[in-house]
Amino acid sequence: MLLTVQDHGRWGYQRFGVPVSGPMDGASHRLANLLVGNRPSAATLEVTLVGPELEFDDDTLFAVTGAEFDLQTGGAATAMNSTVRARRGHRLVFGERRHGARAYVAVAGGFDVPLVLGSRATHLGSRIGGFEGRGLKSGDRLPIGQEIAANVREGETRSATVAMPIGGSRVRLLLGPDNGLFDPTTFHTSQRARYVLTTQSDRMGYRLRGERLVPRRQTELISTATPVGSVQVPPSGYPLVLMADRQTSGGYPRIGTVISADLPVAGQLAPGDWIEFESCSDRLAYAALIAQERTLMA
Amino acid sequence: MSWTLTRVGDSALVVAFEQRIDPTINARVVRVARAVQELHHDGVQDVVDSFCAVTVYFKPLHTDVESLARSLEEIAAGETVVREDGVESTPQRMVPVCYGGPHGPDLREVARFGGCSEADVVEHHVSRPYRVYMLGFLPGFAYMGSVHPRIAIPRRSTPRLRVPAGAVGIAGSQTGIYPVTAPGGWHLIGQTPLHTFTLDRADPFLLRSGDIVRFKPIGEEAFRRFVTEE
Numbered sequence: 001m002l003l004t005v006q007d008h009g010r011w012g013y014q015r016f017g018v019p020v021s022g023p024m025d026g027a028s029h030r031l032a033n034l035l036v037g038n039r040p041s042a043a044t045l046e047v048t049l050v051g052p053e054l055e056f057d058d059d060t061l062f063a064v065t066g067a068e069f070d071l072q073t074g075g076a077a078t079a080m081n082s083t084v085r086a087r088r089g090h091r092l093v094f095g096e097r098r099h100g101a102r103a104y105v106a107v108a109g110g111f112d113v114p115l116v117l118g119s120r121a122t123h124l125g126s127r128i129g130g131f132e133g134r135g136l137k138s139g140d141r142l143p144i145g146q147e148i149a150a151n152v153r154e155g156e157t158r159s160a161t162v163a164m165p166i167g168g169s170r171v172r173l174l175l176g177p178d179n180g181l182f183d184p185t186t187f188h189t190s191q192r193a194r195y196v197l198t199t200q201s202d203r204m205g206y207r208l209r210g211e212r213l214v215p216r217r218q219t220e221l222i223s224t225a226t227p228v229g230s231v232q233v234p235p236s237g238y239p240l241v242l243m244a245d246r247q248t249s250g251g252y253p254r255i256g257t258v259i260s261a262d263l264p265v266a267g268q269l270a271p272g273d274w275i276e277f278e279s280c281s282d283r284l285a286y287a288a289l290i291a292q293e294r295t296l297m298a
Numbered sequence: 299m300s301w302t303l304t305r306v307g308d309s310a311l312v313v314a315f316e317q318r319i320d321p322t323i324n325a326r327v328v329r330v331a332r333a334v335q336e337l338h339h340d341g342v343q344d345v346v347d348s349f350c351a352v353t354v355y356f357k358p359l360h361t362d363v364e365s366l367a368r369s370l371e372e373i374a375a376g377e378t379v380v381r382e383d384g385v386e387s388t389p390q391r392m393v394p395v396c397y398g399g400p401h402g403p404d405l406r407e408v409a410r411f412g413g414c415s416e417a418d419v420v421e422h423h424v425s426r427p428y429r430v431y432m433l434g435f436l437p438g439f440a441y442m443g444s445v446h447p448r449i450a451i452p453r454r455s456t457p458r459l460r461v462p463a464g465a466v467g468i469a470g471s472q473t474g475i476y477p478v479t480a481p482g483g484w485h486l487i488g489q490t491p492l493h494t495f496t497l498d499r500a501d502p503f504l505l506r507s508g509d510i511v512r513f514k515p516i517g518e519e520a521f522r523r524f525v526t527e528e
Contacts, residue, residue, distance in 0.1 A: 011343045014355070015331070016503045017433040017477075020344075116497060126437050126478050128497075174307050222317050223434060223441070225346040225353035227310045249348055249434035257307030260358060285308040286358065293359055 024267030032106035037149025042110030051094020067100030100164035168274030173256035212237030229258030438495025457483035491524035
C-alpha cells in the first residue's frame with residue numbers, strides 16, 4: 001500500500017534536478033479538488049492499490065475519485081465522485097478495489113503539509129515534500145487547511161473524467177524525438193503493440209514486457225530533459241514509460257511521448273495490466289485534451 | 299552554430315544544438331535557457347537546460363504555442379551572432395574532498411584502470427577545472443566535465459544500493475557529487491563534507507550549470523572538522 005500527499009506537482013525546479021512528482025492521474029486529482037471547492041493546486045492523498053482507514057478529527061467535507069473502491073464512512077456506504085460530509089470521529093474505510101490503480105482523497109481546505117520548493121507533492125526518492133517526504137503510515141496525522149470555499153454542496157456528484165482501465169488500456173503517443181531510429185511502422189495505428197506492466201512499475205515509471213524494440217543502429221544519446229509520458233527504449237529493448245517521479249533527464253532513445261489527455265488513464269495502470277500504444281497527430285492530441293478539459297469544467 | 303526547434307509530446311518545445319559535450323555549446327545552452335526564463339512567457343512551467351539542449355515545458359491549453367515557438371527561434375537565432383568562444387570568465391568554486399580510504403572505496407580500481415597510483419588519480423582529479431554542464435539524476439546533482447582520460451573509468455557494472463551523500467564519483471568523462479544518499483553506479487573516489495543540496499540553506503543548490511569547479515584534497519581531520527562545524 002502506498003499513500004502519498006500530492007498536489008499538482010513541483011514545477012520550476014527541474015533545471016536543478018528536482019522531479020515534478022504530483023498525481024499519477026491528474027484528472028482525477030483535479031476532480032476531487034473541484035468537488036470540495038479547492039483550488040487545483042490543493043494537496044490530496046493518492047491511494048495506491050490498497051486503501052487505508054482514515055479517521056476525521058472534525059466535521060469535514062471530502063471526496064474520493066479515481067480508482068473505483070467500495071467505500072464506507074461512519075459505517076454507511078459512500079459514493080465515489082461525490083461531495084461527502086464526515087462527522088468528527090467518523091472513519092472512511094476503503095474496501096475492495098474494482099477498477100483502476102489510484103484513488104484521490106480531497107478534503108475541503110486541502111491537506112496542509114509544508115510547502116517545499118513551492119509544492120506539497122511528495123518525491124519519495126529524495127525524501128522531499130508531502131508528509132515528511134515519505135509515504136504515510138498508521139498513526140500519522142494530516143493537518144487540513146482552513147481556507148474552505150463557501151459554495152460547496154454536500155451530495156454533489158460528478159461523472160468520472162477518465163474511464164478506469166479494465167485490465168489495461170490503449171494509450172496514444174506523439175512519435176519522437178528518436179522514433180527515426182526505429183522501424184517506421186512501430187506503434188502505427190495499424191500495428192498496435194500490446195505490452196504488459198511488470199512488477200517493476202511504480203511512480204517513477206513502468207517497465208514493460210512484450211515485443212522488444214531494436215533501433216536500426218546503436219547510438220549514444222546525450223542526456224536531455226525527459227517529459228512525463230516519455231516512452232524510452234533502454235538497451236534491453238523493453239520500453240519504459242516515464243511517470244510522475246521520473247528523473248528530470250536521461251539519455252535512452254525515446255520513441256514517443258504519451259499525450260497529456262492519456263496520462264490520467266496511464267496513471268491508473270497497475271503491474272499486470274496491459275498497455276497498447278497507438279500513434280496520433282498533434283491535432284488529435286489537442287482535441288483530446290480540450291474534450292477532457294470540457295468535462296472537468298462542465 | 300546550428301540549432302533545431304522541435305516539439306516533444308504536446309507540452310514541450312526543445313531548442314537543440316549540436317549533439318556534443320562541449321563547453322562552447324553548453325555556454326550557449328546556458329545563455330539561451332536564461333533568456334527563455336526571462337521571457338516569463340504565459341503558460342511556461344519549467345525551462346530545463348541539458349548538455350546541448352533547452353527544453354521548455356508549457357501548459358498546452360494555457361499557452362500561445364506559436365508565439366512561444368517564435369520567441370524561442372528569435373533567442374536561438376540571436377545566439378548565432380555571438381562570438382564563438384563562449385567560455386565565460388566565471389569564478390571557480392572550490393570543493394574540498396577527502397580522497398580514498400573509506401571515503402573513496404573505488405580509488406584503487408580507478409588507479410588500476412588508469413595504470414597509475416592512487417595519488418596520481420587524485421592529482422589528475424584536482425589539477426583541472428570542471429564545467430558544470432547540467433543538473434539532473436538527483437536534486438542538485440551536477441554533471442561536471444571533463445575528466446582526464448586516464449581516469450575516465452566507465453560506470454560500475456553493478457551499481458551500489460547505497461552511495462552516501464557527499465560521495466565524489468567518476469563515470470566516463472564526467473565527475474559528480476551525490477547530493478543525498480541514493481543508489482548509484484559511479485566509481486567513488488572520495489567524499490566532500492559540503493552539501494550540494496540541502497533545504498536548510500536559503501539557496502538549496504550549491505552548483506548551477508555554467509559554474510566552474512575545482513576539487514581540493516583535504517585530510518580526514520579537516521573533513522571531520524567541516525562536518526562538526528555544521
